[in-house]
Amino acid sequence: MSRHIIEVKNLHHSYPDGTVALKDVSFRISHGESVALIGANGAGKSTLLQHLNGALMPARGSITIGDVPVTKATLAGIRRTVGMVFQNPDDQLFMPTVNDDVAFGPFNLGLRGEELEWRVAAALAAVAAEPLRNRPPYNLSGGEKKRVAIATVLAMSPDILAMDEPTSGLDPSARRQAIALLQGFQHTKIITSHDLDLVLELCPRIIILHEGEVVADGASLELFNDVKLLERCRLEQPLSMQGCGYCRKALLTH
Amino acid sequence: MNRITAALLDLKRLELLAHGDSSIHRIHPLAKTVVVIAFIALVVSCNRYQISALLPFAVFPIVVTSQSGLPPVFILKKIILLLPLLLCAALFNPIFDRESMLQIGSVTISGGWISFFSIQLRSVLTIGSAFILIGTTGLNAVCQALRCLGLPAVFTTQLLFLQRYIFVLAEESARASLARELRSCGNKGQGIASYGSLVGQLLLRTFGRAERVHAAMLARGFTGELHDRRARVFKTADLRFVIGWVTLFLIFRLHNLPMRIGSFVTATFP
Numbered sequence: 001m002s003r004h005i006i007e008v009k010n011l012h013h014s015y016p017d018g019t020v021a022l023k024d025v026s027f028r029i030s031h032g033e034s035v036a037l038i039g040a041n042g043a044g045k046s047t048l049l050q051h052l053n054g055a056l057m058p059a060r061g062s063i064t065i066g067d068v069p070v071t072k073a074t075l076a077g078i079r080r081t082v083g084m085v086f087q088n089p090d091d092q093l094f095m096p097t098v099n100d101d102v103a104f105g106p107f108n109l110g111l112r113g114e115e116l117e118w119r120v121a122a123a124l125a126a127v128a129a130e131p132l133r134n135r136p137p138y139n140l141s142g143g144e145k146k147r148v149a150i151a152t153v154l155a156m157s158p159d160i161l162a163m164d165e166p167t168s169g170l171d172p173s174a175r176r177q178a179i180a181l182l183q184g185f186q187h188t189k190i191i192t193s194h195d196l197d198l199v200l201e202l203c204p205r206i207i208i209l210h211e212g213e214v215v216a217d218g219a220s221l222e223l224f225n226d227v228k229l230l231e232r233c234r235l236e237q238p239l240s241m242q243g244c245g246y247c248r249k250a251l252l253t254h
Numbered sequence: 255m256n257r258i259t260a261a262l263l264d265l266k267r268l269e270l271l272a273h274g275d276s277s278i279h280r281i282h283p284l285a286k287t288v289v290v291i292a293f294i295a296l297v298v299s300c301n302r303y304q305i306s307a308l309l310p311f312a313v314f315p316i317v318v319t320s321q322s323g324l325p326p327v328f329i330l331k332k333i334i335l336l337l338p339l340l341l342c343a344a345l346f347n348p349i350f351d352r353e354s355m356l357q358i359g360s361v362t363i364s365g366g367w368i369s370f371f372s373i374q375l376r377s378v379l380t381i382g383s384a385f386i387l388i389g390t391t392g393l394n395a396v397c398q399a400l401r402c403l404g405l406p407a408v409f410t411t412q413l414l415f416l417q418r419y420i421f422v423l424a425e426e427s428a429r430a431s432l433a434r435e436l437r438s439c440g441n442k443g444q445g446i447a448s449y450g451s452l453v454g455q456l457l458l459r460t461f462g463r464a465e466r467v468h469a470a471m472l473a474r475g476f477t478g479e480l481h482d483r484r485a486r487v488f489k490t491a492d493l494r495f496v497i498g499w500v501t502l503f504l505i506f507r508l509h510n511l512p513m514r515i516g517s518f519v520t521a522t523f524p
Contacts, residue, residue: 050469053473055469055472055473076475079472079473079474079475080475083473084470084473086466086469086470088466090422090463091463091466091467091469091470092467092470094415094418094419094467094470094471095414095418095480096392096393096394096414096417096418097394100394104471104474104476104480105474105475108474108475108476108477109475134273136269136270137418138266138418138421138422139266139270152474153474156474156475
C-alpha cells in the first residue's frame with residue numbers, strides 16, 4: 001500500500017479538562033490528494049492535524065498512514081512520513097541559524113556530510129530561501145519565517161504534508177508566494193485554513209468540521225455553493241465566489 | 255521605544271557582531287573559549303587585596319576588542335548595565351573589613367575598600383571578556399566549544415534554547431507590557447497587582463509555547479541532543495593563540511608586573 005494514504009477511523013479526543021475536541025471523526029485521503037480541513041474556531045482542526053503525526057495520540061479510534069497505524073512504537077516512521085508545518089513558525093524554528101534549523105531533521109534521520117548539505121540546499125531552494133541560510137530565525141520577517149518553516153519539513157522528504165494555517169499573518173504578496181509554492185508540491189497535502197480562497201485554489205476536496213464532528217466531506221466547489229451548510233458551520237463562501245461587492249453596491253444605487 | 259524592545263535590540267546586536275570577519279573572528283571557537291576560561295580563572299584566583307596585579311590583565315580585552323573591530327563603547331555600556339549588581343556584591347566589604355592597609359598622605363584606606371575595588375575590577379575584566387567572547391564567536395559556537403570541553407549536553411542545549419527563545423519571550427513581554435501601558439493612560443494602572451497577573455499570563459503562555467516547540471522538535475526526529483555538524487579544523491594559528499595568551503596570563507598572575515616596575519624605577523632613580 002502507498003505511504004501517501006491517510007485513513008482516520010472513528011477518532012475521538014477529549015482534553016484533560018473534559019473538553020471534547022473530536023467526536024467520531026472518519027475519513028480517507030488517498031495518494032496525491034490535496035484536502036482542506038475547514039471549520040470555525042474551536043471546531044477541532046488543529047487537534048485533528050496534531051493526531052496525524054502522533055503529537056496527540058488517539059484516545060479512541062485509529063489513524064493509519066499507508067499501512068502503518070499511529071502508535072507509540074511506529075512514531076519515528078510516521079513522523080518521517082508526515083511532515084508537519086506549524087501555524088506559528090516561531091514554534092518550529094528553534095536553531096541558531098536557518099541552515100542549522102533546516103539540517104536538524106535530516107541530521108536526526110542519520111544524514112551526514114555532502115548528502116546532508118545537498119538536502120538542506122535543495123529544501124532552501126524549493127522555498128527560495130537560499131540567501132537566508134546564515135541568518136538567525138529571530139531576524140526574519142513573518143513571510144521568510146514561514147518559508148523557512150516549510151523548508152525544515154521539506155528537508156525530511158515527507159510523503160505527506162500537514163499544514164496548519166499556512167498563510168496566517170502573511171502580507172498579500174507573501175501569501176501569494178506561499179500559495180504558488182504549495183501548488184508546486186506533489187505531496188499528499190492536508191491543510192487547515194480560514195483563508196477559504198486559498199482552499200479554493202489549492203484543494204479540490206474539503207472536509208468541514210463543526211464542534212468536533214465531520215459534517216461534510218466532498219468537492220470544494222460543491223460544498224462552497226451550499227450557503228446554508230456554511231452558515232450552520234459559522235463559515236461563508238470564499239470572497240472570490242461572492243461576486244464583487246463594490247459592483248453589486250453600484251448596481252443597487254443606480 | 256519600549257524599554258524591553260530596546261534591550262532586545264541590544265541583545266540581537268551582540269549576537270550579530272559575531273558574524274563579523276576579523277583575525278579574532280576567524281580563530282577557532284574552542285581556542286577562544288579556552289583562553290577566556292583561563293583568563294577568568296586566573297583573574298578570579300588573585301588575592302582579594304590585589305589591585306595592581308590585575309591591571310596588566312586589561313591588555314587582553316583591549317587588544318582583542320581593537321583587533322576584532324567590536325565597538326568598545328557598546329561593550330562598556332553592557333558592563334555598566336551590570337555595575338549595580340557588582341556594587342551590591344561587594345557592598346559590605348568596607349563595612350566589615352575596617353583594618354587599615356594603605357596610607358596615602360593623611361588618608362587611611364581600609365582593607366575593605368581595597369577588596370571592594372578589587373572585586374569591581376575583577377568583575378569588569380571577566381564580564382568584559384565574556385561579552386567579547388560572545389561578540390566575536392557567537393553563543394552557538396561557544397556552546398559547541400564547551401561541549402568539546404566536556405560540559406554535559408543538557409546544559410549547552412538549555413543555553414542555546416535560552417538564546418533562541420529569550421527573543422520570542424521578550425517580544426511577547428514587550429507587547430503585553432505595551433498593551434498594559436496604553437490602557438493605564440500614563441498612570442500606574444493597577445500597580446503591582448496588574449503586573450502579577452501579566453507575569454502569570456506570560457508564564458502560562460511560555461508553558462504552552464514550550465509544549466509546541468517540543469512537539470515541533472519531536473516531529474523532526476529529536477532524541478534529546480543537539481548535534482554539532484560543522485567540523486572546523488583546529489589550526490596551528492589557533493594553538494599559537496591559546497599558548498601565547500595563556501602564557502602571558504600566567505606571567506601576569508605569577509609576577510606582579512606593576513609592582514616590579516615600580517620597585518625597579520624607585521631602585522634606579524632613588
